[in-house]
Amino acid sequence: MSDTTRPVVVGVNGTEAAMEAARWAAAIADKFETSLHIVHAMPDSSHFLPDAAAAMLTALIAERRESAETILKTVEAAVRARFGDLTITTTPFDDSATNVLTGLSRRAQLIVLGCDEVSPGPALLLGSTTVALTTHSSCPVVAWRGGIVTPTDQPITLGVDGERTGAETFRTAFMFADRLGVTLNAINAWPARYSLGGVEIPYPIDWDALETAQWDYIMSAVEPWSTKYPTVEVKYFVEPGGASQALLRHATDSQLIVVGNRRRNLLAGAILGSTSLNMLHHCPVPVLWCHTSQNP
Numbered sequence: 001m002s003d004t005t006r007p008v009v010v011g012v013n014g015t016e017a018a019m020e021a022a023r024w025a026a027a028i029a030d031k032f033e034t035s036l037h038i039v040h041a042m043p044d045s046s047h048f049l050p051d052a053a054a055a056m057l058t059a060l061i062a063e064r065r066e067s068a069e070t071i072l073k074t075v076e077a078a079v080r081a082r083f084g085d086l087t088i089t090t091t092p093f094d095d096s097a098t099n100v101l102t103g104l105s106r107r108a109q110l111i112v113l114g115c116d117e118v119s120p121g122p123a124l125l126l127g128s129t130t131v132a133l134t135t136h137s138s139c140p141v142v143a144w145r146g147g148i149v150t151p152t153d154q155p156i157t158l159g160v161d162g163e164r165t166g167a168e169t170f171r172t173a174f175m176f177a178d179r180l181g182v183t184l185n186a187i188n189a190w191p192a193r194y195s196l197g198g199v200e201i202p203y204p205i206d207w208d209a210l211e212t213a214q215w216d217y218i219m220s221a222v223e224p225w226s227t228k229y230p231t232v233e234v235k236y237f238v239e240p241g242g243a244s245q246a247l248l249r250h251a252t253d254s255q256l257i258v259v260g261n262r263r264r265n266l267l268a269g270a271i272l273g274s275t276s277l278n279m280l281h282h283c284p285v286p287v288l289w290c291h292t293s294q295n296p
Contacts, residue, residue, distance in 0.1 A: 017114030
């Protein structure tokens with residue numbers, strides 16, 4: 001991020017969640033001193049839909065096409081009422097939301113989507129724009145939810161998870177904390193005591209040494225970024241259990257969760273219950289994803 005020539009892009013569809021996401025995106029664009037691009041696109045289709053559902057989707061697309069300009073004008077007016085000096089553009093598209101936002105991600109510094117709760121079944125079988133976009137986007141993606149429409153004094157929470165947390169993930173988390181003037185919570189999760197992947201671990205394991213190693217890892221991983229952003233206060237947490245559980249424990253006290261996401265097959269990711277999908281399904285506050293393949 002940090003390139004003021006690259007806008008924050010927010011997708012809207014006439015829902016209240018999209019309106020609130022646009023307000024949040026505008027506040028972030030203002031903090032990052034860049035512009036806001038509000039876009040409206042068509043719902044994603046699926047080859048797995050039965051005939052009746054496909055007909056309903058066709059009707060929905062026709063309705064959305066007719067209401068696109070009204071939706072964009074309504075959202076723009078709401079944003080301008082709060083951010084009158086912000087540069088705002090709006091564009092309606094006839095292509096699917098996933099195609100449109102994936103294309104725009106190549107020139108954006110952030111994509112934002114209002115995200116109601118997504119259950120694993122619909123996300124897998126029908127296809128969620130948010131899930132698809134986090135898989136294919138060229139820039140960080142935020143699934144907005146939880147009622148936070150302006151930055152708060154709550155911390156930014158970063159999941160530090162080995163190779164999944166690449167340079168772009170660290171950079172983005174620190175930049176948000178720096179721009180918003182808040183603390184960064186760095187979270188590292190490690191297997192629960194005496195249990196690893198559901199298998200009993202022998203008692204001779206030196207758990208104190210393992211915990212010390214985890215502390216050494218998280219502090220050494222974060223330290224270079226603390227040097228680059230000396231005004232950002234960092235708090236470190238090493239917690240037992242899975243990464244999702246550790247992050248969710250901190251979610252209610254955070255204004256944004258930042259995680260890395262390796263590019264992977266979407267079906268495999270859903271079946272394996274990746275941290276990314278778990279956060280999308282269950283996190284009560286906005287979640288930001290960065291791809292490890294974005295690293296320099």
